[in-house]
Amino acid sequence: QALWLSKVLKGEMKIPSPGAMDKVIEKEKAWKRSWMPPISSRACIWQLHMMKYHDNLLTDMKEARFRKMTTCNCFAEILMPYTAADYRSLFLTSK
Numbered sequence: 001q002a003l004w005l006s007k008v009l010k011g012e013m014k015i016p017s018p019g020a021m022d023k024v025i026e027k028e029k030a031w032k033r034s035w036m037p038p039i040s041s042r043a044c045i046w047q048l049h050m051m052k053y054h055d056n057l058l059t060d061m062k063e064a065r066f067r068k069m070t071t072c073n074c075f076a077e078i079l080m081p082y083t084a085a086d087y088r089s090l091f092l093t094s095k
Contacts, residue, residue, distance in 0.1 A: 003090055004057045013061060028052075051082065063090060 007013045016024070032049065055065045067086035068077040 001057065004061060007061055015060075054082075054087075061090075 008015055015021070036045070058065045066077050067082065067089075068080065
Protein backbone atom coordinates (compact mmCIF):
# COMPACT_ATOMS: atom_id res chain seq x y z
CA GLN A 1 0.00 0.00 0.00
CA ALA A 2 2.78 2.40 0.89
CA LEU A 3 4.59 1.83 -2.40
CA TRP A 4 1.33 2.30 -4.35
CA LEU A 5 0.56 5.54 -2.49
CA SER A 6 4.12 6.77 -2.95
CA LYS A 7 3.82 6.32 -6.72
CA VAL A 8 0.50 8.19 -6.78
CA LEU A 9 1.85 11.10 -4.73
CA LYS A 10 5.00 11.36 -6.88
CA GLY A 11 2.87 11.46 -10.03
CA GLU A 12 4.33 8.19 -11.31
CA MET A 13 0.82 6.78 -11.77
CA LYS A 14 -2.65 8.22 -11.87
CA ILE A 15 -5.76 7.02 -10.13
CA PRO A 16 -9.03 6.70 -12.03
CA SER A 17 -11.88 9.19 -11.80
CA PRO A 18 -14.36 8.75 -8.93
CA GLY A 19 -16.99 7.44 -11.38
CA ALA A 20 -14.59 4.83 -12.75
CA MET A 21 -13.65 3.81 -9.21
CA ASP A 22 -17.34 3.39 -8.32
CA LYS A 23 -17.77 1.02 -11.28
CA VAL A 24 -14.77 -1.06 -10.17
CA ILE A 25 -16.08 -1.18 -6.59
CA GLU A 26 -19.47 -2.44 -7.79
CA LYS A 27 -17.76 -5.07 -9.96
CA GLU A 28 -15.62 -6.20 -6.99
CA LYS A 29 -18.68 -6.39 -4.73
CA ALA A 30 -20.50 -8.55 -7.28
CA TRP A 31 -17.46 -10.83 -7.63
CA LYS A 32 -17.08 -11.24 -3.85
CA ARG A 33 -20.77 -11.88 -3.34
CA SER A 34 -20.72 -14.52 -6.08
CA TRP A 35 -18.53 -16.89 -4.07
CA MET A 36 -18.55 -15.74 -0.43
CA PRO A 37 -21.24 -17.10 1.86
CA PRO A 38 -23.89 -14.51 2.83
CA ILE A 39 -22.87 -14.13 6.48
CA SER A 40 -22.75 -10.99 8.57
CA SER A 41 -18.95 -11.15 8.90
CA ARG A 42 -18.39 -11.39 5.13
CA ALA A 43 -16.71 -7.98 4.89
CA CYS A 44 -14.36 -8.84 7.76
CA ILE A 45 -12.89 -11.98 6.23
CA TRP A 46 -9.88 -10.14 4.84
CA GLN A 47 -7.76 -13.24 4.20
CA LEU A 48 -10.10 -14.20 1.38
CA HIS A 49 -9.69 -10.79 -0.24
CA MET A 50 -6.00 -10.14 0.33
CA MET A 51 -4.57 -11.85 -2.77
CA LYS A 52 -7.00 -10.05 -5.08
CA TYR A 53 -6.22 -6.77 -3.30
CA HIS A 54 -2.47 -7.27 -3.76
CA ASP A 55 -3.04 -8.22 -7.41
CA ASN A 56 -4.98 -4.98 -7.94
CA LEU A 57 -2.21 -2.88 -6.40
CA LEU A 58 0.42 -4.61 -8.54
CA THR A 59 -1.68 -4.19 -11.68
CA ASP A 60 -2.10 -0.47 -10.94
CA MET A 61 1.69 -0.15 -10.60
CA LYS A 62 2.24 -2.20 -13.78
CA GLU A 63 4.16 -4.83 -11.83
CA ALA A 64 3.97 -8.60 -12.27
CA ARG A 65 1.18 -10.21 -10.25
CA PHE A 66 2.78 -13.65 -10.32
CA ARG A 67 5.67 -13.05 -7.93
CA LYS A 68 7.00 -16.61 -7.78
CA MET A 69 7.39 -16.91 -11.55
CA THR A 70 10.65 -14.95 -11.43
CA THR A 71 12.28 -18.20 -10.31
CA CYS A 72 10.67 -20.10 -13.23
CA ASN A 73 8.91 -22.32 -10.72
CA CYS A 74 5.29 -22.53 -11.84
CA PHE A 75 4.59 -25.15 -9.15
CA ALA A 76 5.55 -22.66 -6.43
CA GLU A 77 3.18 -20.11 -7.97
CA ILE A 78 0.32 -22.57 -7.78
CA LEU A 79 1.04 -24.50 -4.58
CA MET A 80 2.97 -22.28 -2.18
CA PRO A 81 1.50 -19.41 -0.17
CA TYR A 82 2.75 -15.90 -0.75
CA THR A 83 4.97 -14.30 1.88
CA ALA A 84 6.52 -10.86 2.28
CA ALA A 85 9.68 -12.20 0.62
CA ASP A 86 7.77 -12.61 -2.65
CA TYR A 87 7.35 -8.83 -2.82
CA ARG A 88 10.96 -7.96 -1.87
CA SER A 89 11.99 -7.00 -5.42
CA LEU A 90 9.43 -4.18 -5.45
CA PHE A 91 11.29 -2.40 -2.70
CA LEU A 92 14.82 -3.12 -3.86
CA THR A 93 14.21 -1.32 -7.15
CA SER A 94 11.96 1.50 -5.89
CA LYS A 95 13.43 4.99 -5.61
